[in-house]
Amino acid sequence: xxxxxxxxxxxxxxxxxxxxxxxxxxxxxxxxxxxxxxxxxxxxxxxxxxxxxxxxxxxxxxxxxxxxxxxxxxxxxxxxxxxxxxxxxxxxxxxxxxxxxxxxxxxxxxxxxxxxxxxxxxxxxxxxxxxxxxxxxxxxxxxxxxxxxxxxxxxxxxxxxxxxxxxxxxxxxxxxxxxxxxxxxxxxxxxxxxxxxxxxxxxxxxxxxxxxxxxxxxxxxxxxxxxxxxxxxxxxxxxxxxxxxxxxxxxxxxxxxxxxxxxxxxxxxxxxxxxxxxxxxxxxxxxxxxxxxxxxxxxxxxxxxxxxxxxxxxxxxxxxxxxxxxxxxxxxxxxxxxxxxxxxxxxxxxxxxxxxxxxxxxxxxxxxxxxxxxxxxxxxxxxxxxxxxxxxxxxxxxxxxxxxxxxxxxxxxxxxxxxxxxxxxxxxxxxxxxxxxxxxxxxxxxxxxxxxxxxxxx
Ligand code: NAD
Numbered sequence: 075x076x077x078x079x080x081x082x083x084x085x086x087x088x089x090x091x092x093x094x095x096x097x098x099x100x101x102x103x104x105x106x107x108x109x110x111x112x113x114x115x116x117x118x119x120x121x122x123x124x125x126x127x128x129x130x131x132x133x134x135x136x137x138x139x140x141x142x143x144x145x146x147x148x149x150x151x152x153x154x155x156x157x158x159x160x161x162x163x164x165x166x167x168x169x170x171x172x173x174x175x176x177x178x179x180x181x182x183x184x185x186x187x188x189x190x191x192x193x194x195x196x197x198x199x200x201x202x203x204x205x206x207x208x209x210x211x212x213x214x215x216x217x218x219x220x221x222x223x224x225x226x227x228x229x230x231x232x233x234x235x236x237x238x239x240x241x242x243x244x245x246x247x248x249x250x251x252x253x254x255x256x257x258x259x260x261x262x263x264x265x266x267x268x269x270x271x272x273x274x275x276x277x278x279x280x281x282x283x284x285x286x287x288x289x290x291x292x293x294x295x296x297x298x299x300x301x302x303x304x305x306x307x308x309x310x311x312x313x314x315x316x317x318x319x320x321x322x323x324x325x326x327x328x329x330x331x332x333x334x335x336x337x338x339x340x341x342x343x344x345x346x347x348x349x350x351x352x353x354x355x356x357x358x359x360x361x362x363x364x365x366x367x368x369x370x371x372x373x374x375x376x377x378x379x380x381x382x383x384x385x386x387x388x389x390x391x392x393x394x395x396x397x398x399x400x401x402x403x404x405x406x407x408x409x410x411x412x413x414x415x416x417x418x419x420x421x422x423x424x425x426x427x428x429x430x431x432x433x434x435x436x437x438x439x440x441x442x443x444x445x446x447x448x449x450x451x452x453x454x455x456x457x458x459x460x461x462x463x464x465x466x467x468x469x470x471x472x473x474x475x476x477x478x479x480x481x482x483x484x485x486x487x488x489x490x491x492x493x494x495x496x497x498x499x500x501x502x503x504x505x506x507x508x509x510x511x512x513x514x515x516x517x518x519x520x521x522x523x524x525x526x527x528x529x530x531x532x
Pocket of ligand 1: 211
């Protein structure tokens with residue numbers, strides 16, 4: 075089927091109103107849950123085949139996240155979808171007011187390669203739960219995972235309700251040329267801008283989950299040993315290819331030495347003396363990204379790691395000493411297992427570096443001084459963050475997950491995933507047994523009554 079036909083078929087299906095039936099939505103989501111649980115091993119195998127992501131990391135950061143989001147959605151769907159009564163305006167007396175959760179219609183989801191399962195499935199679940207049709211375009215760089223996603227979606231849904239379209243930039247471009255009712259995109263800032271431009275043509279609303287250069291501040295009061303352990307985990311999970319991984323480390327000069335010593339120890343503990351042999355350490359997704367990252371090491375002082383192997387796109391967990399602000403590694407988002415260390419002494423030093431970049435997707439601050447951490451959190455604008463750990467704000471589905479400024483538009487997870495896929499339609503019903511005359515013409519002689527009325531009751 076060509077893309078025009080796929081989209082038209084879904085639009086026709088949406089017009090039949092069938093996607094709005096809440097028990098149908100629940101039944102389909104339950105069916106999806108059964109299939110996802112049954113296929114878990116095949117999914118983790120696919121992720122391993124794509125970039126040597128271990129089963130353990132796949133269960134922790136992909137399959138479990140999808141399963142819990144899906145279970146939560148099934149459990150709460152009735153109450154989330156129900157029209158929500160709000161206090162009626164006194165000026166409308168007598169009346170009631172409700173917010174209806176209206177599905178947008180035909181939704182396009184485009185997902186990236188770095189968490190290729192989770193970042194494709196979670197938006198799909200939200201869009202279906204909210205009553206939309208979905209075309210999902212997973213990443214072409216993870217063909218094994220994209221194939222299994224395709225298999226799962228076609229087992230559970232009829233193609234007019236949800237379907238997977240595979241392909242690269244050309245297919246994505248063709249999809250973006252269509253008129254959608256909503257676009258949910260996860261990926262790079264540069265492609266995010268292409269998506270926003272395509273959406274603007276039809277004023278299509280978008281969620282853009284993008285990237286950024288995430289600072290990680292380690293204050294002199296921090297528990298250095300624990301901070302290092304948590305930074306090593308958050309930086310090198312998924313081979314450093316995580317949108318919310320700490321990008322660069324801003325370390326108070328007085329604790330740098332201790333940090334570097336612990337860093338080497340933590341790497342050894344997690345991945346052994348030679349991480350290349352570790353079953354737990356993933357590879358860089360492709361040669362292009364491998365070469366991009368390798369270039370960042372050129373001419374830099376390596377404190378830890380630094381080894382690369384082009385045979386299977388291996389880059390060791392690496393710590394770089396004091397790169398200059400215009401070096402390759404400090405230019406844009408690193409998106410790989412390389413951590414530059416930059417020392418600071420004053421808050422002004424920190425500000426100079428952080429404010430040099432666009433608003434990041436995440437920010438981390440390690441400090442035992444509450445006032446310092448609070449000041450950082452309120453001073454800088456960023457998508458979301460954690461104090462005294464890295465990346466774990468992601469795990470709380472009550473928190474909106476998303477960026478701000480260049481790192482994205484809109485937040486999701488939990489109920490918010492459902493909410494972003496519906497238009498909140500405000501409706502008021504008036505009763506007929508009373509009709510207060512003050513608003514009607516002729517107005518002559520009623521101004522003072524109007525003023526009193528509106529000031530008292532609005
Ligand atoms: P990408 O932008 O290259 O690709 C994402 C998707 O867009 C893919 O499906 C791809 O096929 C498609 N695409 C690529 N070029 C396109 C073009 N010119 N026109 C239309 N579609 C195009 O991103 P990626 O390399 O897959 O992922 C890495 C980026 O994603 C990083 O910047 C990372 O920070 C970001 N990311 C953000 C989040 C988040 O939740 N905010 C999560 C994961 C990744």
